[in-house]
Structures are given as structure tokens and as C-alpha cells.
Amino acid sequence: MKDLIIIGSGPAGLSAAVYASNACMDFLIIEKYPMSGGQILNTDEVNNYLGFDSIGGFEMAEAFRKHAEKSGAKFVNDEVMEITKADGSYTVKCYSNSYEAKSVILATGVVRRHLNVKGEAELAGKGVSYCATCDGNFFRNKAVAVVGGGDVACEDALYLANICEKVYLVHRRDELRGAKYLQNKVFANDKITFVPNSNVKEIIGDGKVEKLLLDTGESLEVSGVFIAVGVKGETKLAQGIADLDEQGYIIADESCETSSEGFFAAGDIRTKPLRQISTAVSDGANAVKSVENYFNKG
Numbered sequence: 001m002k003d004l005i006i007i008g009s010g011p012a013g014l015s016a017a018v019y020a021s022n023a024c025m026d027f028l029i030i031e032k033y034p035m036s037g038g039q040i041l042n043t044d045e046v047n048n049y050l051g052f053d054s055i056g057g058f059e060m061a062e063a064f065r066k067h068a069e070k071s072g073a074k075f076v077n078d079e080v081m082e083i084t085k086a087d088g089s090y091t092v093k094c095y096s097n098s099y100e101a102k103s104v105i106l107a108t109g110v111v112r113r114h115l116n117v118k119g120e121a122e123l124a125g126k127g128v129s130y131c132a133t134c135d136g137n138f139f140r141n142k143a144v145a146v147v148g149g150g151d152v153a154c155e156d157a158l159y160l161a162n163i164c165e166k167v168y169l170v171h172r173r174d175e176l177r178g179a180k181y182l183q184n185k186v187f188a189n190d191k192i193t194f195v196p197n198s199n200v201k202e203i204i205g206d207g208k209v210e211k212l213l214l215d216t217g218e219s220l221e222v223s224g225v226f227i228a229v230g231v232k233g234e235t236k237l238a239q240g241i242a243d244l245d246e247q248g249y250i251i252a253d254e255s256c257e258t259s260s261e262g263f264f265a266a267g268d269i270r271t272k273p274l275r276q277i278s279t280a281v282s283d284g285a286n287a288v289k290s291v292e293n294y295f296n297k298g
């Protein structure tokens with residue numbers, strides 16, 4: 001029986017691995033892909049992680065993984081299919097093997113919803129982005145579009161309006177769904193143009209985004225397209241074990257403690273106001289502290 005199993009080797013899981021090594025725990029970290037790094041593998045450049053004014057996502061992922069390995073973390077490359085709890089311990093069933101542990105840190109992150117339109121995959125990282133806070137700065141003084149109508153789309157449009165020359169907010173309905181105060185700010189901002197009743201048909205560009213084609217026949221000349229049509233927490237493994245909020249995130253505060261003793265949620269997967277590398281790394285550290293507190297209590 002292991003002290004701890006960490007599931008997922010994005011920033012949260014890798015940070016937890018470093019702290020668990022330092023705490024001399026007997027633990028494993030399980031990752032479904034052969035590479036660690038999670039979502040940061042999908043970004044060309046990170047410019048907001050302290051100490052690095054510009055670093056490639058891939059390079060950062062490699063550095064994080066090497067640090068965890070050097071600290072003594074043992075990695076298992078397998079996909080976790082199910083977690084069950086019995087008599088105060090956890091069984092983590094993977095595709096090829098099963099492991100028992102006294103505690104679990106779930107750090108499986110989120111998957112951003114895609115539009116699934118022509119040009120989206122080809123131009124991802126070349127003007128198509130799923131994170132305005134992360135990539136907005138690359139479009140300083142340029143025209144961009146935000147696609148979506150909820151809180152995140154409104155917040156992204158407002159954030160980008162501070163940086164970009166012009167922001168189109170493209171939504172498939174005639175009204176936004178975001179909170180009223182956000183909508184008021186959007187409509188009061190003369191850099192933002194609301195484009196209602198429009199679906200994106202195609203994202204056009206030769207090596208980088210140049211144009212957004214809508215199903216109304218209209219086309220928008222933009223350098224960036226920010227897709228904010230929702231994210232989905234990778235929380236299926238927590239169902240039946242920990243409480244989830246309405247949007248499907250695991251309910252946990254900074255301590256990363258969930259409704260189930262010995263089961264912790266770290267990184268983008270938990271309820272939190274900002275999903276970033278820095279907050280995920282911080283969660284990894286806090287989650288291990290909470291595991292230690294849990295062992296000391298028992």
C-alpha cells in the first residue's frame with residue numbers, strides 16, 4: 001500500500017511530486033501520456049510564470065518533469081480508469097494495473113471545448129487560442145475575436161480590450177449569457193463590437209490567423225481568435241467519491257481537501273477563480289501539505 005498516488009503529471013501533479021518526495025512519502029505519479037506537462041504542451045510560449053519572461057511550453061514541461069524525476073518521483077505511464085474507496089483507502093485501477101494507496105491527489109486538469117470548425121486545429125497556437133490571460137499579450141494593438149457568450153467570453157473580451165485595438169465578440173445567440181454586470185461593461189466598452197446570431201464557419205489563414213468566416217456570410221479580419229465556449233473538468237474519476245459543483249469541478253479550497261477524507265484535488269480540476277500554471281503549481285504544494293496533515297491526524 002502506497003502513502004499517496006498522484007494522478008496526472010501537469011504542473012499540479014508534478015509540483016505535488018516534488019513536495020511528496022521532499023516529505024519522504026512512498027508514492028507514485030500516474031500519467032496517461034508518455035509526456036508530462038498537460039496543457040502547457042499545447043502552448044508555444046508562456047510569458048507569465050515568474051522567473052521566465054518567455055519560455056516554450058514544451059521546454060517548461062521538460063524542466064518540470066526533470067525536476068520531479070530528480071527529486072525521486074516514480075512515474076507510471078498508464079491511464080487511470082476508475083478509483084474506488086473502501087475501509088479508508090483507495091484503489092486506483094489503471095488500464096494495465098491496479099494500485100492501493102492511503103491517499104490520492106487528483107490532478108487531471110481540464111479539457112477546453114473546441115468549436116470543431118475548419119482551420120481551428122491547423123491554426124491552434126498560430127492565432128487560435130483557448131486562454132486570453134495566457135496569450136492576449138501576443139495580440140497587442142491588433143484586432144481579435146472572442147467566440148462565446150458566457151462569463152468567460154465576456155471577461156476575455158474585456159481583458160483583451162485593454163490590450164488589443166479591436167475585439168469582436170461573436171456569439172451564436174442574440175443575447176449574451178454572461179453576468180449582467182459583465183454584459184454592461186462589454187456594451188459600454190467602445191473597443192468591443194458584439195456580433196450576435198453568428199456561428200463560426202471557418203478560421204482562415206496561411207500559417208497564421210487572418211480571417212474569421214461566419215455563417216451569416218460576414219468575414220472578420222483578425223489576427224487572433226479566442227475560443228471561450230467552455231471547459232470541461234476531467235472529473236469523471238472523482239464521481240461518487242468527492243462532491244462536484246454545478247459546472248463539474250471538484251469542490252475544494254486552497255487546501256485541496258475534498259468532501260472525501262484522504263482524497264485531494266489539485267490544479268485546474270478544482271473550484272478556483274484562476275486556472276493558470278502558477279495556481280496549479282501552488283495547489284500541488286498545498287495538496288501535499290494537506291496529505292501530511294491528514295496522516296498526522298490519523
Ligand SMILES: Cc1cc2nc3c(=O)[nH]c(=O)nc-3n(C[C@H](O)[C@H](O)[C@H](O)COP(=O)(O)OP(=O)(O)OC[C@H]3O[C@@H](n4cnc5c(N)ncnc54)[C@H](O)[C@@H]3O)c2cc1C
Binds near residue numbers: 009042048130280
Ligand atoms: C493553449 C493553452 C495555453 C496556456 N497558456 C498558459 C500560459 O501562458 N500561462 C499560464 O499560466 N497558463 C496557461 N495555460 C493554462 C495552464 O496550462 C493550466 O492552468 C495548467 O496546465 C493546469 O495544470 P494542471 O496540472 O491542473 O492540469 P493539466 O495541465 O491539464 O494536466 C493534467 C494532466 O493529467 C493527465 N491525465 C488526465 N486524465 C488522466 C487519467 N485518467 N489518467 C492519467 N493521467 C491523466 C493529462 O494527460 C495531463 O498530463 C494554458 C492553457 C492552454 C490550453
